[in-house]
Amino acid sequence: MEHFLRTWLEWPSVAAFIxxxxxxxxxxxxxxxxxxxxxxxGVGMFDLRLLGVAKQLPVSAVRRLLPWGVTGFLICVVTGxxxxxxxxxxxxxxxxxxxxxxxxxxxxxxFIGLAGVNLLAFYVTGMNRKVDELGPGASAPAxxxxxxxxxxxxxxxxxxxxxxxxxxx
Amino acid sequence: xxxxxxxxxNSGFATYIRETPSVLxxxxxxxxxxxGMAFLVGLSGVIALRVLGVVPELPLKPLKSxxxxxxxxxxxxxxxxxxxxxxxxVSLSRNWDFYVKLASIVVAIVALTKMRRYAFxxxxxxxxxxxxxxxxxxxxxxxxxxxxxxxxxRLTAYATYIRIQSAEAVVVAIVLLLILARYLVRRSxxxxxxxxxxxxxxxxx
Numbered sequence: 001m002e003h004f005l006r007t008w009l010e011w012p013s014v015a016a017f018i019x020x021x022x023x024x025x026x027x028x029x030x031x032x033x034x035x036x037x038x039x040x041x042g043v044g045m046f047d048l049r050l051l052g053v054a055k056q057l058p059v060s061a062v063r064r065l066l067p068w069g070v071t072g073f074l075i076c077v078v079t080g081x082x083x084x085x086x087x088x089x090x091x092x093x094x095x096x097x098x099x100x101x102x103x104x105x106x107x108x109x110x111f112i113g114l115a116g117v118n119l120l121a122f123y124v125t126g127m128n129r130k131v132d133e134l135g136p137g138a139s140a141p142a143x144x145x146x147x148x149x150x151x152x153x154x155x156x157x158x159x160x161x162x163x164x165x166x167x168x169x
Numbered sequence: 170x171x172x173x174x175x176x177x178x179n180s181g182f183a184t185y186i187r188e189t190p191s192v193l194x195x196x197x198x199x200x201x202x203x204x205g206m207a208f209l210v211g212l213s214g215v216i217a218l219r220v221l222g223v224v225p226e227l228p229l230k231p232l233k234s235x236x237x238x239x240x241x242x243x244x245x246x247x248x249x250x251x252x253x254x255x256x257x258x259v260s261l262s263r264n265w266d267f268y269v270k271l272a273s274i275v276v277a278i279v280a281l282t283k284m285r286r287y288a289f290x291x292x293x294x295x296x297x298x299x300x301x302x303x304x305x306x307x308x309x310x311x312x313x314x315x316x317x318x319x320x321x322x323r324l325t326a327y328a329t330y331i332r333i334q335s336a337e338a339v340v341v342a343i344v345l346l347l348i349l350a351r352y353l354v355r356r357s358x359x360x361x362x363x364x365x366x367x368x369x370x371x372x373x374x
Contacts, residue, residue: 022327026335027342030323036203037319041211045235053238056231064226065215136231156204163200164192 002096009095011085018082018089025089028079035075036159042069043155050131050140050148059134091169102168108161115154122147174258187256195256202249206322209242210315213281217308220288220300228296233289243278261325266332270321273314280311316343 018024042065048054049062084105087098099105122128127144134140140148177183186194212235219227254261261267287304300308320339324332 021334022331023334023338026324026327026331027338030320030335030339031342033203033206033319033323034316036207037211037214037315039211040207041214044207044211045215048235048238054231054234056234057228061224061226061228064224065218068218136228159203159207160197160200163203164196167192167196 006094006096009085009099010088012088014082015086015089018086025083028082031075032079032083035072035079038072039069039076039155040072042066042072044069044152047148047151050144052139052145055139056136058136059131059138059140063132093169098169102165104161104164104168108158108165111154111157111161115151115158118147118150118154122151171259174262177255178258180255183255186252198249198252201245202253205242205245205247205249206319207242208238209246210319212239212242214312214315216288217284217312220284220304220308222299222305225297225299229288229294229298229300230296233285236285239281264325266321266325270318270325273318273321277311277314277318280307280314283307284311 045065046059046062046069049057049059054062084095084099087093087095091098093101099109122144125143125147127141127147131140131144186198189195215224215227216232216235216239218224219229219232284304284307287301287307291301320336324335327335
């Protein structure tokens with residue numbers, strides 16, 4: 001398993017590209033931040049509405065922002081994969097060793113997973129259908145609010161642990 | 170002036186935040202700066218998208234309720250930004266990219282204030298009505314300068330030649346993405362052509 005992960009995570013061509021072109025890493029960082037903004041603007045906005053912020057907005061209309069949040073997440077995944085697989089361009093370690101030794105990166109992955117489980121709970125519990133019926137001024141069910149708080153907590157946690165990653169390198 | 174800036178950078182507070190081994194120092198301030206940015210730019214961006222007609226389903230006036238969170242985001246960013254600046258104020262004072270970032274933030278905040286006024290201050294405007302051309306102009310200005318501020322913030326840590334190359338790369342990438350997005354939006358809006366065949370008798374009525 002370790003051999004498989006060591007080989008699979010190592011992308012020398014990406015690392016070589018980043019080492020060769022000095023603009024590639026800052027470009028990835030800039031888009032990673034654009035992704036974070038889209039994620040909070042889309043998913044964070046949806047969570048805030050469920051918690052009663054801008055309550056006059058119908059939830060079905062706010063749902064239209066979710067594709068922007070998903071786009072932001074995908075941008076973060078692509079640029080984040082670039083940072084991990086090409087880490088050798090910046091530090092003399094393999095991606096596998098960095099993942100294994102950096103607690104903040106591990107916490108980030110755990111929180112992304114928890115955000116995914118939370119999203120799954122939103123659909124499995126039927127809350128996605130219930131909140132769609134919420135018109136202007138209507139409050140979300142308590143369970144939907146709990147899921148929204150958890151979503152904000154996990155995504156902010158992902159950002160927080162992402163900022164701590166350099167401490168563990 | 171130089172001595173004054175050095176005294177800020179070498180103050181006990183700045184030295185503690187910069188050098189403490191605790192994660193609650195520099196990295197946490199940096200994370201709070203990112204939280205502030207995400208809420209400030211993310212939520213004001215939502216208002217701008219509605220103003221520009223990208224998400225027309227959203228009623229306009231209730232979006233005004235987001236402004237307190239946008240303002241909290243701004244102050245979190247301002248306070249953490251002052252702290253982060255104090256940690257390396259000597260080198261930042263010689264960094265033109267840092268001034269681009271600050272100027273972009275000022276213009277974006279002015280544009281946000283103007284957009285807010287034009288979008289929300291007409292009590293007779295309907296919620297589903299398109300925003301005024303002035304509001305749209307300020308929304309575009311705000312989005313552009315937020316983008317520039319984020320870019321400037323990312324590039325302050327790099328050498329000048331890397332900054333210039335990176336800024337060029339970001340501009341090229343954004344232009345390509347906008348062209349792709351425009352193509353996808355047009356393609357999704359394109360309806361299959363319906364051919365109505367009428368006989369000469371029907372056509373004459």
